[in-house]
Every structure is written in structure tokens, then in C-alpha cells.
Amino acid sequence: MRRDVFQAIADPIRRDIIELLATETLSINEVAEKFEISRPAISKHLKILNECGIISFNQKGRERLCLIQPQKLIPAFLWIKQYNTLWEDRIDSFENYLDKIQTKKDKK
Secondary structure, eight states: OOOOHHHHHTSHHHHHHHHHHHHOOEEHHHHHHTSSSOHHHHHHHHHHHHHTTSEEEEEETTEEEEEEOGGGGHHHHHHHHTTHHHHHHHHHHHHHHHHHHHHHHHHO
16 A cells, blocks of 8 residues: 555554654654553554654664654645645734724723
8 A cells, every 4th residue: 555644644643653753762662652552553553654754663682763754744744834824814814803803892
């Protein structure tokens, strides 16, 4: 099956794993300890992240370390960024609307 970054970030557990590995390199067991799901379930999530290229594994003695590959998240970042202006404009418009309501209320 072909995997991409959007499949990787579609699952909340995988997003949590990405966030966790963004701050530190952990072994598979250390990642599993951070979650209340089974180790095989974590291994499946890690496998998908690896297939998407978001993490890689590095053998260190008997441990397999999970290393984040942040450059692989760029396509998702760019896709989300295109909507940034749209949402900023809508939020600004809503803020202006609230200011008008408050002004009318203050005048009464």
C-alpha cells in the first residue's frame, strides 16, 4: 500500500508519536511506555510512520531508536499553510463584528 504524510497525520496516536519524537529520540519500548495501548499497536503505528518516511529506525545495540524526519512533514505544512490567510481573514472579520456589537452595546 502506498503511504503518504497525510495518512500518517490522520490518526491522533500517530500525531502524538510525532510530537513526542520531535523533542527526543526514543526506543520503540520507550515510545510504547508513553501510551495506554498495546505495544503491538504502537509498533503498527511506528511502521506506518516509517513507511511514510516520517520516522526512521536506527539500531543501537539491542534497541531500535525512532528518529524523526521532519522534512517529510513539509507537504502537510504547505497544504495547511494555504488556508492560513483564509482563516486569518475570517477571524479578523469576526473580531470586527464583535467590536461593532460591543460598541453598540456601550452606546446604549
